[in-house]
Amino acid sequence: MIYSTSVTINAAPETIWSLLTDASKWPEWEPNCTGIDGQIAVGEKLTVHTKLSDRAFPAQVTSMEANKSMVWSWAMPWGMFKGERTFRISPKGEGVTEVYCGEEFSGWMLFLFGRTVPDLSDAFTQFGEGLKARAEA
DSSP: OEEEEEEEESSOHHHHHHHHTOGGGHHHHOTTEEEEESOOSTTOEEEEEETTOSSOEEEEEEEEETTTEEEEEEEOGGGSSEEEEEEEEEEEETTEEEEEEEEEEESTTHHHHGGGSOOOHHHHHHHHHHHHHHHHO
């Protein structure tokens, strides 16, 4: 099960990277985010708060390549159910950048827990729109 969005933004990769890696500012541009506890850096643990659920979501920043990519991961014990959110930033020419954000759910209990995940398509579209609006402002 994968939810994703891709958006073309008239901004440099560095501008987008600075938005994606500043946890304190996410609620200003990401319409579904009410806060992120923690620092967005490799190995750091985050707690993501959203309007989509009363439950906060733990994640760990498992990889980062400045101005290019980042991965946040989380898992239930024994690999029952896992999530991995990937951000990719791809320059497309002078001041134009393509940004991909996707979350893949997997694990041997996906058939059961996957039914509890709401359709996140709109949330990912709103993420892309919010990032684009802030980066181009």
